[in-house]
Amino acid sequence: MSKLKETLREKIEGWRPRTTRLIKEFGNVKLGEVTIEQAIGGMRSVKSLVTDISYLDPNEGIRFRGYTIPETLEKLPKAPGVDMPSVEGFVYLLLTGDIPSASDVQEIAAEFKARSGVPQYVFDVLRALPRDSHPMVMLSAAVVAMQRESEFAKAYEAGVNKMDYWESTYEDFMNLLAKLPTIAAYIYRMKYRADVVIPPNNDLDFGGNFAHMMGIPKPYDDVARMYFILHSDHESGNVSAHTGHLVASALSDMYYAQSAMLDGLAGPLHGLANQEVLRWIQGVMDKMDGKIPSEEEMKKFVWDTLKSGQVIPGYGHAVLRKTDPRYQTQREFCLKHLPNDDIFKFVDVLYKVVPDILVEQGKAKNPWPNVDAQSGVIQWYYGLKEYDFYTVLFGVGRAIGVGANIVWDRALGYPLERPKSLTTAMLEEVAGIKK
Numbered sequence: 001m002s003k004l005k006e007t008l009r010e011k012i013e014g015w016r017p018r019t020t021r022l023i024k025e026f027g028n029v030k031l032g033e034v035t036i037e038q039a040i041g042g043m044r045s046v047k048s049l050v051t052d053i054s055y056l057d058p059n060e061g062i063r064f065r066g067y068t069i070p071e072t073l074e075k076l077p078k079a080p081g082v083d084m085p086s087v088e089g090f091v092y093l094l095l096t097g098d099i100p101s102a103s104d105v106q107e108i109a110a111e112f113k114a115r116s117g118v119p120q121y122v123f124d125v126l127r128a129l130p131r132d133s134h135p136m137v138m139l140s141a142a143v144v145a146m147q148r149e150s151e152f153a154k155a156y157e158a159g160v161n162k163m164d165y166w167e168s169t170y171e172d173f174m175n176l177l178a179k180l181p182t183i184a185a186y187i188y189r190m191k192y193r194a195d196v197v198i199p200p201n202n203d204l205d206f207g208g209n210f211a212h213m214m215g216i217p218k219p220y221d222d223v224a225r226m227y228f229i230l231h232s233d234h235e236s237g238n239v240s241a242h243t244g245h246l247v248a249s250a251l252s253d254m255y256y257a258q259s260a261m262l263d264g265l266a267g268p269l270h271g272l273a274n275q276e277v278l279r280w281i282q283g284v285m286d287k288m289d290g291k292i293p294s295e296e297e298m299k300k301f302v303w304d305t306l307k308s309g310q311v312i313p314g315y316g317h318a319v320l321r322k323t324d325p326r327y328q329t330q331r332e333f334c335l336k337h338l339p340n341d342d343i344f345k346f347v348d349v350l351y352k353v354v355p356d357i358l359v360e361q362g363k364a365k366n367p368w369p370n371v372d373a374q375s376g377v378i379q380w381y382y383g384l385k386e387y388d389f390y391t392v393l394f395g396v397g398r399a400i401g402v403g404a405n406i407v408w409d410r411a412l413g414y415p416l417e418r419p420k421s422l423t424t425a426m427l428e429e430v431a432g433i434k435k
């Protein structure tokens with residue numbers, strides 16, 4: 001058994017009594033109340049999910065296993081000559097809560113290589129889809145097509161003990177994750193690069209191999225590592241993470257759950273916003289004939305968008321109340337690698353004008369930029385101009401966090417999710433509205 005799986009087993013066995021004790025001895029302790037506004041309003045802030053993989057503080061942003069983004073990037077091992085830690089080490093951190101050693105990272109890299117072969121039928125499925133299908137449709141279809149590979153589904157059918165569900169779930173997670181870079185890059189090259197596919201180079205790490213298969217030179221390998229890590233997890237309540245958790249709670253396996261997760265991510269209020277940001281900026285650039293708008297000109301574009309009833313993509317957040325640290329990390333990368341890029345300058349002018357306008361408009365609870373406001377700029381700069389592909393990059397990253405959560409869901413025996421619904425008439429009655 002790999003050291004990762006062995007460590008995970010120890011962690012799980014140590015953790016289980018904590019969960020059991022909370023339910024048995026403290027099950028009736030209240031975490032909060034639910035208002036009518038929350039019931040109608042998408043369950044905002046209702047404390048009803050548990051995860052130890054990441055925690056989102058409204059002001060500070062995300063912590064992965066207790067570490068802020070700068071701490072995560074600083075503490076995880078890096079290969080010589082690169083700035084960003086490997087995805088392999090990050091997977092170890094999310095699963096176990098520990099910072100891995102360099103040899104732990106190598107062991108996972110070897111595991112990923114051994115598991116990376118994508119079955120031919122997956123490529124056949126992708127080729128059978130209309131070429132103008134959205135790349136998220138392709139990614140989601142490829143993932144669900146692989147459900148027949150599920151070790152969990154086989155183990156369940158064979159009557160595996162509940163306490164061991166996590167083991168085959170872990171196998172599914174690692175198997176799926178190892179294949180995702182190849183599948184994502186295949187979609188890209190098939191759809192946008194005249195179907196010229198670049199085979200994997202198994203000497204490279206997760207991020208490096210992805211950059212290689214995309215056909216984009218250094219430092220895009222670091223962009224890939226940074227991108228997958230930053231997008232991996234944002235606690236459990238966001239649409240993609242929650243969808244993955246919900247579907248898996250029915251004991252649907254990793255493939256079903258991750259495919260559904262991707263479908264949720266594909267919405268314009270969630271993961272599709274990074275493509276929307278670039279589309280919006282391109283629209284402004286067209287109107288400006290390529291010239292960088294002044295702050296006054298940009299203010300007019302922002303107000304025009306708001307007055308036409310649209311949102312400013314890349315701004316606002318359901319939980320965050322400050323600038324997203326994922327935005328900041330990418331901005332620092334831009335300042336280092338592409339300070340003079342026109343689109344980066346556009347994004348900077350936007351940063352100067354949008355928050356004040358959203359405050360003046362008085363609707364958005366958070367006027368600050370989120371992760372999506374900056375991420376497309378970097379992709380565009382490195383030649384990835386087909387912006388409807390950006391959510392696929394988000395999806396590969398998000399699969400890491402959602403998968404780690406699902407492994408722990410099974411380890412701790414989290415049950416089928418089943419909140420209660422009420423009718424409008426019942427809400428009116430609770431509110432004391434007389435008819």
Ligand code: CMX
Nearest residue numbers: 269270271273311312313314315316317318363364365366
């Ligand atoms: N531009 C214009 N209006 C905005 C806005 C924005 N960027 N962000 C919020 N608002 C509006 C909402 O549409 C809502 O209006 P109504 O009352 O007319 O419905 C009002 O402000 C209150 O919304 P909120 O409570 O501040 O935000 P929500 O929790 O409802 O929604 C989010 C959060 C992210 C969907 C929203 O801010 C938004 O639409 N942003 C633009 C899209 C985007 O960047 N999404 C990516 C989020 C990150 C991710 O998940 O990937």
